[in-house]
Amino acid sequence: MVVHNLFYETLEKGKQVASNVLANDKTRDVFIQNLRNEMNQFKYDGINIDMENLYLTDRDSFSQLIKELSDAVNRDGKVVTVSVPANTGDSRANPWSPWFDYEKLAIFSDGLMIMTYDEPNPRTKPGSTASVDWTEATIRYALKHEVPPSKILLGIAGYGWDWDTTAGDAKYSSYEELMGQKAKY
Incomplete structure (x- = not known):
């Protein structure tokens, strides 16, 4: 099961929804109980929490x-993984990275799903979705911040970007679209 805060009208609304859930013991307890009920009802083996673009004040x-x-949920025999933005500790880090305490999250969860994609993205110049050097830097950063190797899960892009360098924009391209381009050219 995946739980995220991304598909609201705006990024700001998704950020506020997450903040409301994180606000205090009571709201977290209700959220957790609702998740447990859903997981048990549909017999999920675990859950991935993919809350992004949090307020920095919600980090802890x-x-x-x-x-x-x-x-x-571990008492129920289920696992918890957490999606976290790729962080290299340098200028290549995702701007949302500081909101996630890798060390604590690694202690508390069963795994960190490091989102190693979108190194270049529509706001940057063209390039590989995730270069080898950048991906390795994200792994080194996680290891440096006490994430055990057994808890590192790498998110791999199943898509790409089609850059129009003349217009200066990028179009999301699904795997199917990319394979069509490959066959055509």
């Missing part, structure tokens, strides 16, 4: 949510 509350969620 997010880590606390993952601890409480893991404590609850």
